[in-house]
Amino acid sequence: MNDKFYPLIYYYRNNMRNFIREISKKILTRRKEKVIKILKEQGTTFSSQTGKTIISSTETVNLNSKTLKVVEEVKNAVKDINKTTGKNPDKLLEYVKTEGTKVYKINNASKILEKIKEHTGFISEMKGLKALYINIITGDGITLHTKPMFIISSNKQTDYYALLREFYLWYSMKKNLPGFDFNTQENFKKYIRNIDNPQLKQLSFRDMAAIQEAINRDKEANDFVMSLIRENEGSNQFFANLKNGGTNI
Numbered sequence: 001m002n003d004k005f006y007p008l009i010y011y012y013r014n015n016m017r018n019f020i021r022e023i024s025k026k027i028l029t030r031r032k033e034k035v036i037k038i039l040k041e042q043g044t045t046f047s048s049q050t051g052k053t054i055i056s057s058t059e060t061v062n063l064n065s066k067t068l069k070v071v072e073e074v075k076n077a078v079k080d081i082n083k084t085t086g087k088n089p090d091k092l093l094e095y096v097k098t099e100g101t102k103v104y105k106i107n108n109a110s111k112i113l114e115k116i117k118e119h120t121g122f123i124s125e126m127k128g129l130k131a132l133y134i135n136i137i138t139g140d141g142i143t144l145h146t147k148p149m150f151i152i153s154s155n156k157q158t159d160y161y162a163l164l165r166e167f168y169l170w171y172s173m174k175k176n177l178p179g180f181d182f183n184t185q186e187n188f189k190k191y192i193r194n195i196d197n198p199q200l201k202q203l204s205f206r207d208m209a210a211i212q213e214a215i216n217r218d219k220e221a222n223d224f225v226m227s228l229i230r231e232n233e234g235s236n237q238f239f240a241n242l243k244n245g246g247t248n249i
């Protein structure tokens with residue numbers, strides 16, 4: 001990965017990543033269905049902060065109305081925040097900092113983060129060696145845990161829409177939408193990079209459901225910013241920008 005960053009297309013270069021994700025979701029659904037058949041024999045409940053899935057011998061019930069409500073609240077809130085920024089990335093980052101999330105500007109950040117298969121923008125909580133690496137490059141000491149943060153390249157111009165997508169994900173995390181805990185994010189990244197990863201075939205239903213939530217959050221952010229670009233720039237200009245190249249974050 002380099003400092004080129006298509007607005008909204010971090011995982012979807014030339015539309016292939018989007019295709020892969022859709023296939024991934026179908027495979028994930030099939031795996032969940034197989035596990036559900038087994039779990040229905042004993043009855044099981046899985047909960048997140050905004051939703052619950054109850055599996056019994058006769059039915060599967062997804063109680064996610066709260067999740068859907070919070071998703072809509074996030075969308076409306078970020079839309080309002082966007083109106084106050086004037087497409088200024090610094091204003092978005094100032095908002096992040098006022099909410100207690102650290103922002104780091106590092107020279108050649110994307111190349112540095114590439115070593116741990118991360119990208120510039122919003123970095124969710126980290127644990128273990130990844131956290132240690134992040135703490136070293138940010139100067140936050142030597143510990144095996146990090147809080148959510150933003151890391152962007154100090155020597156590159158930050159694209160507003162690319163950053164807004166990361167901001168949307170951060171705001172979703174702040175509102176306790178599921179899918180942002182460390183293990184889920186790590187599984188999500190493995191799954192996106194390689195849908196045939198043999199380790200993923202051993203995941204529990206809980207882990208698979210969590211990955212689905214991470215996919216949902218990513219798609220929500222993507223759809224939000226894509227809609228905004230079309231509204232502000234027009235569809236023709238939007239697709240011309242994608243065809244001509246990327247922007248920096």
